[in-house]
Each structure stands twice: as structure tokens, then as C-alpha cells.
Amino acid sequence: MTADEWLGLAATGILWLAWGCFLIVLIRNLVSVIQLAVAGWVFWSRPRPTSKLIDLWSRGVDLALPISVIAPAYNEELSITQSVRALLALEYPEHEVIVVNDGSGDQTLKQLIQDFELIPVDRPQIAQLQKTKILGVYRSQTHRNLIVVDKENGRKADAVNAGIGFAQTPLVCVIDADSIIETDGLLRAAEPFMMDEGKLMAVGGAIRVVNGCEVRGGSLQRIGIPREWLARFQVVEYLRAFLTARVANAEFNALLLISGAFGLFRRSILVEIGGYRHDTVGEDLEVVLRIHRHCRERGIPYHIGFVPEIVCWTEAPISLVGLRNQRARWQQGALETLQAHKRMIFNPRYGKIGMLMLPQLVIEDVIGPPAELIGYLVIPAAWALGILSPELALAFLALTFVFGTALSFGTLALEEAQLKRTSSARDLFKIALAAIIENFGYRQANLVFRLSGVARFLRKETGWSAVPRIGFN
Numbered sequence: 361m362t363a364d365e366w367l368g369l370a371a372t373g374i375l376w377l378a379w380g381c382f383l384i385v386l387i388r389n390l391v392s393v394i395q396l397a398v399a400g401w402v403f404w405s406r407p408r409p410t411s412k413l414i415d416l417w418s419r420g421v422d423l424a425l426p427i428s429v430i431a432p433a434y435n436e437e438l439s440i441t442q443s444v445r446a447l448l449a450l451e452y453p454e455h456e457v458i459v460v461n462d463g464s465g466d467q468t469l470k471q472l473i474q475d476f477e478l479i480p481v482d483r484p485q486i487a488q489l490q491k492t493k494i495l496g497v498y499r500s501q502t503h504r505n506l507i508v509v510d511k512e513n514g515r516k517a518d519a520v521n522a523g524i525g526f527a528q529t530p531l532v533c534v535i536d537a538d539s540i541i542e543t544d545g546l547l548r549a550a551e552p553f554m555m556d557e558g559k560l561m562a563v564g565g566a567i568r569v570v571n572g573c574e575v576r577g578g579s580l581q582r583i584g585i586p587r588e589w590l591a592r593f594q595v596v597e598y599l600r601a602f603l604t605a606r607v608a609n610a611e612f613n614a615l616l617l618i619s620g621a622f623g624l625f626r627r628s629i630l631v632e633i634g635g636y637r638h639d640t641v642g643e644d645l646e647v648v649l650r651i652h653r654h655c656r657e658r659g660i661p662y663h664i665g666f667v668p669e670i671v672c673w674t675e676a677p678i679s680l681v682g683l684r685n686q687r688a689r690w691q692q693g694a695l696e697t698l699q700a701h702k703r704m705i706f707n708p709r710y711g712k713i714g715m716l717m718l719p720q721l722v723i724e725d726v727i728g729p730p731a732e733l734i735g736y737l738v739i740p741a742a743w744a745l746g747i748l749s750p751e752l753a754l755a756f757l758a759l760t761f762v763f764g765t766a767l768s769f770g771t772l773a774l775e776e777a778q779l780k781r782t783s784s785a786r787d788l789f790k791i792a793l794a795a796i797i798e799n800f801g802y803r804q805a806n807l808v809f810r811l812s813g814v815a816r817f818l819r820k821e822t823g824w825s826a827v828p829r830i831g832f833n
Contacts (some may be wrong), residue, residue, distance in 0.1 A: 371747045380740045381735030382752060385759050388728050389767070391720060392600075396770050398608035403778045407576045412803065423554035425530045425547060426454040426773075427624070430523030432516050433459055433537035436829075437467045439675075441475045443537050448503050452546040456505040458523045461514025461535065463492075472508050476500040483507065486528065489521035489635035497526070516620065517636035517643040524630055532630065539674040540570060540580055542653050548670045549624040559649050559663045562625045564610075564618035565601040565670025568781060569595045580673055583783045585790050590683060592794040594676040595804045599771045603668060603779075610666035614717045616652075618664070619651060620644035621673040622672035629654070639822075640700070644694015649701055652713045671781060682827040684809045691813025692821070729814075732760065733807040761799045768795035 433440055440459075447457045454673065461469045472478060485494070492514035500506035511522055520534055531553060535541060571586035586592050609615045620643065625688050630636075633654050636643045655662040677683045698705070698721060704720065707714040739756045742748035742825050772792060775782060782788045821826035 368415040371745070374738060374742050374745070375747050377734065378739045378748050378752070381738060382756050382759070384723065384727055384731035385735060385756065387723060388732075389759050389763050391723075392604070392767050395604045395608035396767060396774075398611055399604045399774060400770075402607050402611050403774055406510065411610065423784035424453045424547070424550050425553055427452060427456075427531045427533055427550065428523070428529045428627075429455055429457045429533040429535060429546070430520055430527065431459045432462055432519030432523065433464065433512070434462045434516070434519070435464045435466045435468060436537045437464075437471050439538050440468050440471055442575060443540065444472070444476065444506065445487060446540045447535070448506060449543065449579060450541065450546045451543050452550070454529075455533075455546060456529070456706055458507045458509060458526055459501075460509045460511065460519040460523045462511060462515065462519035469508070469510055471499070476506055476508075477502050478508055481507075482825050483526060485522075485525040487525045487631050487635075489525050489631070490518045490524075491638055492518055494522065511612045513804050514638065517638050517640075520643075521635040521638075524627065524635055527627055527668075530627055531624055532621070532627045533624045534620065535623075535672065536674060539567075539621045539672050540575060541565075541622060541670070541672045542580065544691040545622070545670045545672065546624075548667055552665050553624075553626075556663075559661045560626070561629045561655070561662050561664055561668055562618055562623060562648065563665045563670075564606065564615065564624075565666070565672055565721060566606075566668050566779075567598055567621045568602075568671055568673050569598060569618050569676045570673035571676050571678065574737050583781060583787075585787045586676070586678070588678045589794065589797070590680070590733050590802070591676045591678050592790065593798040594683075595791055596771075596795045596798055599775055603771050603774050604767075606666045609717070610664070610716075612712060613663050614712050615664045615666055616649055616713070616717050616721065617645045618648050618666075619672075621674045622670065637700075640693055641689045641822075642697050645693055646697040646700065649697055649704075649713075653701060655702060655709065656710050656713070668779065671779075677827045680805070683806075684812065686827050687806055687809040688813035688816055690728070691725060691810040692817045694721065695814065698722065698726065729807045729810040733804070733811065735760075736804065745749040760803075764799055764803070765796050768798075770794075 400687065412819055431447060444457065444459060459472065478500055481497055483497045483500040492512040494509065494511050496510040498508040507526065509522055509526055524532055524761065531550065533546065549565060552563055569586060569591055571591040572584040573580055574582035574584065606615060629651055633650050636647050640646050651664065677686055704710045704714045705718045735756055739748065739753050743750055743753040769792065776788065782791065
């Protein structure tokens with residue numbers, strides 16, 4: 361083969377690669393447009409939910425099922441006291457808080473014992489789902505509905521399983537110890553269960569960034585915007601994820617993920633499936649997919665819901681190292697889940713989950729990140745070499761930058777029209793500005809971080825990459 365033939369073959373390969381990257385990005389954006397349209401229709405067509413806590417309380421007090429709030433904690437000494445106080449202050453007829461100290465190496469347990477006057481108690485574990493040893497169980501003398509379980513370190517899934525085993529209520533709420541749920545969150549999450557006939561297995565809520573907000577005594581006093589641009593970009597990301605994708609997917613009973621930061625589950629289904637898996641770093645995605653699989657394989661009528669008015673506030677990483685660890689872990693967890701449930705993909709037995717949602721997850725988490733990253737390199741190179749039309753190069757840039765910004769603005773419109781959790785026009789402008797700027801560096805860095813998660817998956821790494829915390833302001 362001559363040099364010219366080799367060059368022609370290379371040019372053809374580059375052209376095909378450029379077109380492939382363009383089509384993958386196009387598909388991802390089309391899915392996002394459909395989700396935004398469905399979310400808009402859901403918000404505007406449904407009855408507007410009750411906004412006053414007193415009305416929620418009067419309607420739900422007689423029907424509300426008891427709830428155990430499970431908060432796994434690992435090295436949370438900076439925020440554990442405020443977090444627990446917020447959980448204890450939740451407005452709900454009957455709930456207890458089970459904090460699971462997962463072998464913390466700092467003063468988390470000591471802080472809890474001191475601040476809540478904990479004493480050892482003998483409390484039986486109804487179901488043993490965890491793999492590690494329970495070291496002790498404590499009850500607060502000042503708050504009778506606070507239980508603290510101390511155990512050996514086994515990571516979050518093991519800690520949640522331990523909490524499920526000690527729970528004695530029909531519903532369990534899984535929440536991160538470094539998160540703060542709004543006072544009416546439990547009532548809003550439990551409301552769908554009150555009118556349900558046993559089909560509802562789980563309910564998720566929206567997660568928002570607490571950075572920049574004022575927190576006192578474990579409760580949110582003022583909503584603000586993070587000072588750091590890195591955290592502001594994550595505000596935009598969370599809005600896109602929870603006000604479009606989650607709302608749209610839940611409308612068709614195709615929700616694959618309930619965030620580990622907050623979720624309300626029927627305790628019986630978690631016990632039936634054996635609790636959370638210990639061999640994945642993406643336990644929140646995997647457990648929801650396993651509920652889908654369990655119910656479909658056994659012909660159990662079921663539904664998994666999402667209530668955007670439930671707002672849980674969590675601390676976002678403010679350093680590139682923290683963000684890298686978080687995104688690499690999310691990516692690795694998604695790949696581990698896909699591998700564990702690969703027989704569901706394009707399997708009609710699993711309905712829309714197998715035929716639509718899992719293929720979308722493959723595009724989003726397996727093909728999409730490298731395709732977009734390669735596109736940033738290949739398409740400009742192909743245009744510079746004269747083998748790709750400038751129109752296609754501009755179309756790719758429009759898809760990744762202009763189109764992405766437009767989707768973010770659409771989500772901001774939903775937020776302002778429906779939830780109104782942005783306190784001022786000035787803050788809304790700051791978020792809108794972040795939606796534009798994120799396309800120039802932040803988005804590309806995230807793709808690189810996700811590829812590091814792919815590398816971790818291929819190397820079969822099992823370690824947990826921690827995200828540094830600074831505590832609530």
C-alpha cells in the first residue's frame with residue numbers, strides 16, 4: 361500500500377470517527393430535549409402540590425406510616441451534630457433517626473455521644489444484612505427517637521444495611537449524614553405511600569447544593585449561591601439532573617436512580633432483595649435497578665416515584681481533587697451496575713427498563729464520555745486537515761456548547777416557575793452565568809474524571825475515594 365493510500369485510509373478513519381462522535385453527542389442531546397419537554401409537561405399538567413406545612417400535616421397525620429431515617433456516617437465530625445439535629449427536627453408524626461457510624465477514624469462517635477447524651481442499649485437486629493461486626497448500639501437520653509449504631513468500617517452500603525436491619529418501621533429513609541433535608545421533606549416523600557395500595561416501592565427527591573447557604577442548628581436558614589465557581593457549576597448540573605431527567609423518567613416508571621443522599625423505601629423490598637450490594641461503589645444506582653429486576657422477574661406490580669418538591673441539601677466538592685474522586689466513583693459505579701445486570705440490556709422481559717433506559721445508560725456512561733472527549737480533538741483536526749466540512753465542525757460545537765447552555769436555561773425556567781428555591785434575581789443570574797461558563801473547561805474536565813472512573817473499573821479497584829468536606833457554614 362502506497363503512502364497516499366495510507367493517508368487516504370487514515371483520512372477516511374478520521375472522518376468516520378468524527379461522524380461517530382457527532383452522532384453520539386446528537387443522540388445524548390436529543391434525549392435531554394425529550395426529557396426537558398416531558399418534565400415541562402409534568403410540571404404544568406399536574407395539580408400544584410400543597411405548599412404549606414400545616415396543610416401537609418393535617419392531611420397526612422392519620423395516614424402517615426412510621427419511618428426510620430438511616431444516616432450512615434464516616435468521618436463526619438465537622439457536620440454530624442447539625443445534620444442529626446436537622447433529622448430530629450423533621451416534621452413527621454412518627455419517625456426515628458438511626459445514625460450508623462461506619463468505623464470513623466475521627467471524632468464522629470465521640471461527638472454524637474457528647475452532644476446527644478448517648479447510652480448503650482440492647483436493641484435486637486431484625487435482619488442482618490451487613491457483613492461487618494456491630495460494635496455497639498446507643499440511644500439518646502435527650503432525644504428518645506435517636507439511635508446510634510457503631511460498627512466496623514464496611515463502606516456506605518454496609519452501613520445502610522446495618523441500619524435497615526435495626527429499623528422496625530414499614531418505611532426507611534436513606535440519607536447522607538452530611539445532607540440536610542427540608543423540614544417538610546419526610547411528609548412530602550411519605551405522601552405518595554399514604555394513597556398507595558402496595559405498589560410503590562421507593563420515592564426520590566431533588567438534591568441541591570448547600571454550599572453558600574446559611575445553616576444554623578442543623579436547619580437551613582437562608583438559601584444562597586456558592587462563592588466558588590466549581591460549586592456553582594454543580595448547582596447547574598444538579599438542576600438539570602433532578603428537574604428534567606428524574607422527573608421525566610419517573611413519569612414513565614423508568615427511574616433508574618434515587619440519589620444516595622435521600623430516598624424513601626419500603627423496608628420489605630430492601631430486605632427481600634438482600635439490601636444494598638457491598639461490591640460496588642454505585643450502590644444507589646444498583647439497588648434501584650435491582651428493585652426493577654426483582655419485581656419484573658416475579659411479576660410484582662410496582663412503581664418507583666420522584667417528588668421534586670422534596671429538597672435535600674448536600675455539600676458539593678470545592679476542589680478538583682474532590683470532584684475528580686466523586687465523578688470517577690460515579691462512573692465506576694455505573695459501569696459496575698451495567699456489568700452486573702448486562703442480561704437486562706435489550707431484553708424485552710424487562711420492558712422499558714431493558715429496551716430503553718439501560719441502552720440510554722450505555723450511551724450516557726459507556727460510549728458518551730469518550731466520544732465527546734475524542735470529538736473535541738478529532739473534529740477540529742479533521743476540519744483543519746480539510747477532510748470535514750466547517751458546517752459539521754460548527755454543528756458539533758453548537759451541540760456541545762450552545763445546545764447544552766440552552767438546556768440548562770430551560771431547566772432554570774422550570775426551577776423558577778415551579779420550585780422557586782433561588783432566593784433572588786441576582787442569584788438566578790449567577791447560576792445562568794455558570795451555565796454558560798461551565799462549557800469552557802469544567803465540562804471537559806468532568807469527561808476526563810469520568811474516564812479515570814473507567815480506568816478504575818477496568819483495574820477492578822475497590823477502594824473508596826473520599827471527597828474532602830469543609831462542613832456547613
